[in-house]
Amino acid sequence: xxxxxxxxxxxxxxxxxxxxxxxxxxxxxxxxxxxxxxxxxxxxxxxxxxxxxxxxxxxxxxxxxxxxxxxxxxxxxxxxxxxxxxxxxxxxxxxxxxxxxxxxxxxxxxxxxxxxxxxxxxxxxxxxxxxxxxxxxxxxxxxxxxxxxxxxxxxxxxxxxxxxxxxxxxxxxxxxxxxxxxxxxxxxxxxxxxxxxxxxxxxxxxxxxxxxxxxxxxxxxxxxxxxxxxxxxxxxxxxxxxxxxxx
Amino acid sequence: xxxxxxxxxxxxxxxxxxxxxxxxxxxxxxxxxxxxxxxxxxxxxxxxxxxxxxxxxxxxxxxxxxxxxxxxxxxxxxxxxxxxxxxxxxxxxxxxxxxxxxxxxxxxxxxxxxxxxxxxxxxxxxxxxxxxxxxxxxxxxxxxxxxxxxxxxxxxxxxxxxxxxxxxxxxxxxxxxxxxxxxxxxxxxxxxxxxxxxxxxxxxxxxxxxxxxxxxxxxxxxxxxxxxxxxxxxxxxxxxxxxxxxxxxxxxxxxxxxxxxxxxxxxxxxxxxxxxxxxxxxxxxxxxxxxxxxxxxxxxxxxxxxxxxxxxxxxxxxxxxxxxxxxxxxxxxxxxxxxxxxxxxxxxxxxxxxxxxxxxxxxxxxxxxxxxxxxxxxxxxxxxxxxxxxxxxxxxxxxxxxxxxxxxxxxxxxxxxxxxxxxxxxxxxxxxxxxxxxxxxxxxxxxxxxxxxxxxxxxxxxxxxxxxxxxxxxxxxxxxxxxxxxxxxxxxxxxxxxxxxxxxxxxxxxxxxxxxx
Numbered sequence: 001x002x003x004x005x006x007x008x009x010x011x012x013x014x015x016x017x018x019x020x021x022x023x024x025x026x027x028x029x030x031x032x033x034x035x036x037x038x039x040x041x042x043x044x045x046x047x048x049x050x051x052x053x054x055x056x057x058x059x060x061x062x063x064x065x066x067x068x069x070x071x072x073x074x075x076x077x078x079x080x081x082x083x084x085x086x087x088x089x090x091x092x093x094x095x096x097x098x099x100x101x102x103x104x105x106x107x108x109x110x111x112x113x114x115x116x117x118x119x120x121x122x123x124x125x126x127x128x129x130x131x132x133x134x135x136x137x138x139x140x141x142x143x144x145x146x147x148x149x150x151x152x153x154x155x156x157x158x159x160x161x162x163x164x165x166x167x168x169x170x171x172x173x174x175x176x177x178x179x180x181x182x183x184x185x186x187x188x189x190x191x192x193x194x195x196x197x198x199x200x201x202x203x204x205x206x207x208x209x210x211x212x213x214x215x216x217x218x219x220x221x222x223x224x225x226x227x228x229x230x231x232x233x234x235x236x237x238x239x240x241x242x243x244x245x246x247x
Numbered sequence: 248x249x250x251x252x253x254x255x256x257x258x259x260x261x262x263x264x265x266x267x268x269x270x271x272x273x274x275x276x277x278x279x280x281x282x283x284x285x286x287x288x289x290x291x292x293x294x295x296x297x298x299x300x301x302x303x304x305x306x307x308x309x310x311x312x313x314x315x316x317x318x319x320x321x322x323x324x325x326x327x328x329x330x331x332x333x334x335x336x337x338x339x340x341x342x343x344x345x346x347x348x349x350x351x352x353x354x355x356x357x358x359x360x361x362x363x364x365x366x367x368x369x370x371x372x373x374x375x376x377x378x379x380x381x382x383x384x385x386x387x388x389x390x391x392x393x394x395x396x397x398x399x400x401x402x403x404x405x406x407x408x409x410x411x412x413x414x415x416x417x418x419x420x421x422x423x424x425x426x427x428x429x430x431x432x433x434x435x436x437x438x439x440x441x442x443x444x445x446x447x448x449x450x451x452x453x454x455x456x457x458x459x460x461x462x463x464x465x466x467x468x469x470x471x472x473x474x475x476x477x478x479x480x481x482x483x484x485x486x487x488x489x490x491x492x493x494x495x496x497x498x499x500x501x502x503x504x505x506x507x508x509x510x511x512x513x514x515x516x517x518x519x520x521x522x523x524x525x526x527x528x529x530x531x532x533x534x535x536x537x538x539x540x541x542x543x544x545x546x547x548x549x550x551x552x553x554x555x556x557x558x559x560x561x562x563x564x565x566x567x568x569x570x571x572x573x574x575x576x577x578x579x580x581x582x583x584x585x586x587x588x589x590x591x592x593x594x595x596x597x598x599x600x601x602x603x604x605x606x607x608x609x610x611x612x613x614x615x616x617x618x619x620x621x622x623x624x625x626x627x628x629x630x631x632x633x634x635x636x637x638x639x640x641x642x643x644x645x646x647x648x649x650x651x652x653x654x655x656x657x658x659x660x661x662x663x664x665x666x667x668x669x670x671x672x673x674x675x676x677x678x679x680x681x682x683x684x685x686x687x688x689x690x691x692x693x694x695x696x697x698x699x700x701x702x703x704x705x706x707x708x709x710x711x712x713x714x715x716x717x718x719x720x721x722x723x724x725x726x727x728x729x730x731x732x733x734x735x736x737x738x739x740x741x742x743x744x745x746x747x748x749x750x751x752x753x754x755x756x757x758x759x760x761x762x763x764x
Binding site: 018019021024025026027039042057063064065068069070071073076077078079080081083090091093094096097098100101102104105108109110111112114115117118119121134135138152153154155156157158192193196197198213215216217218221222223225226227228229230231233234237238 | 389394397594
């Protein structure tokens with residue numbers, strides 16, 4: 001059996017659904033039907049995967065949540081970090097990346113943590129304190145002292161230099177946060193994750209202010225793609241850097 | 248072995264099991280003991296009973312399509328609190344209910360597992376007692392995102408289910424058979440109170456059984472290699488045994504249900520027996536529903552295994568193990584030089600972000616967006632520290648130059664060619680402070696802006712300046728005639744006061760060229 005034009009149109013419809021991270025398969029019967037077909041029909045599945053492959057994209061998960069797609073950086077569907085507001089320069093892009101990694105490492109510190117699908121919540125302050133404490137640890141480490149003489153500055157100092165900005169936020173309700181404060185960056189990365197369907201503001205009376213629930217999609221993206229992809233880039237840098245004496 | 252004051256059982260290896268079983272009750276007992284800080288602490292609410300009722304409410308729908316959420320359980324517990332102290336406020340009842348459920352979730356501690364330390368004692372040949380400390384971690388209730396609906400639901404852990412069943416750690420199937428037998432005997436004897444307890448236990452076991460199967464399926468679809476050994480050795484037999492067992496259970500439960508209904512039909516039944524029989528019938532009905540569901544899952548289990556095997560065979564190797572974010576990603580990234588760190592940092596952000604669909608701006612949307620009121624998000628755009636609101640930017644062209652240029656244009660009869668305007672400007676009498684070159688440039692640029700405004704970045708400012716010099720209705724056209732003036736190049740544009748006079752000029756030009764021919 002070969003796929004008809006109609007089937008190929010369905011391939012397109014399913015990919016279209018997968019590209020909308022906030023669309024739940026449970027809420028859309030067409031989506032659910034095509035998702036079931038993707039899981040059961042090898043030929044249909046191959047067609048979807050091949051089209052996605054041509055777009056530098058692949059399926060990370062096909063659970064009841066829906067089709068979760070992962071992109072390579074060169075994909076047309078890849079997020080351009082510079083599209084975020086106030087992210088123009090290299091420093092801002094670094095901060096968005098550092099904070100994203102920090103949120104994931106705070107939530108899933110060990111490989112085993114990914115196996116537990118219980119709900120995870122993080123607040124802006126928890127992430128800030130986690131990053132701050134990590135910076136403090138690095139600052140005091142003997143390695144850092146021995147590296148003082150070197151020419152380059154390590155990435156954590158970019159975060160460490162930001163003001164924690166706790167005081168400015170007290171009272172006033174919606175006091176403006178300065179771009180020079182770390183809470184601004186943590187809050188804006190979390191807000192961005194809400195837009196991307198990775199998190200949602202935590203509801204419920206027991207939640208601390210500015211708390212977000214990281215959604216299942218976050219766990220999938222971090223486990224199936226982001227963690228290993230970044231590890232690969234870091235290993236490549238270490239390999240290349242080893243020859244030049246960096247690392 | 249002498250006979251000390253402590254019995255020998257404490258040194259048995261099985262002793263620890265009992266201690267651990269007892270520990271599962273600690274969180275509930277602690278919650279009951281620590282109500283002192285609550286505003287309602289001096290009134291007696293039975294936290295232990297409410298906690299067990301909460302766990303039971305969760306188990307009742309666990310594994311089914313409509314698992315319960317936090318708010319639902321709170322609502323149920325509120326009812327119990329309200330019945331306890333009807334004279335108190337609704338807010339207090341809600342607060343008690345949340346306190347109980349939060350304790351079961353360990354929300355005070357960010358839903359971390361409860362952790363207790365137990366002592367393990369042993370005795371060597373010489374009779375010396377050795378002590379070792381072990382930490383025991385567990386959860387009672389956990390919160391999960393239900394994938395299809397996206398809502399948060401609660402599930403009871405095996406620890407909670409076992410603690411509720413009575414801390415028993417038997418093979419589920421055997422225990423289930425035992426419960427069944429017991430139930431049948433009790434019904435025969437007419438001991439309905441005990442039969443009800445047994446039916447309740449039978450239901451809890453069904454839940455635990457479903458959980459075991461779900462865990463196996465989840466492990467299989469996560470990483471088949473981790474459970475490959477299990478699948479090749481004991482899982483097939485286990486599945487087959489379970490399937491036969493389930494079929495038996497479905498038949499047995501149907502029989503028991505008949506039995507109970509028979510008891511109900513007996514005309515001389517006591518009211519207490521009747522009501523117990525009704526409850527048992529309900530429980531058995533639910534057991535049957537669960538078993539039917541489980542049966543469906545079981546039938547699909549082998550298919551799941553084969554599908555996952557095909558699927559994961561082609562999964563890239565890196566994707567198989569869970570990444571170690573702290574040691575492999577986060578800390579190495581922080582230690583990289585800033586320049587080198589940008590790329591991996593951005594790689595992570597892009598990979599976690601998922602997809603972004605490229606959008607082309609449609610003009611209609613752009614206008615709507617520009618006219619829409621400013622969105623007030625939670626995060627305000629920060630002020631750029633370098634940018635102070637206040638003085639508007641100084642105009643690029645001094646006002647005096649604009650006035651002088653306008654005067655030159657006024658002195659020439661329009662429509663006219665740009666070359667005529669520029670020549671007029673060369674010879675015009677200008678105020679002393681005005682630079683002639685600026686005037687020439689402004690006239691040329693004004694004509695150009697009016698002719699092709701889209702080429703200008705600061706569109707509004709350019710159009711304003713052009714209108715000031717040439718008039719707001721100005722119309723410009725080009726007919727390919729080159730501009731023959733020293734220091735200038737390009738088309739000798741035609742500048743008219745408005746579209747009409749431009750059209751008249753074009754017609755006249757046309758007739759002139761015809762006449763020449």
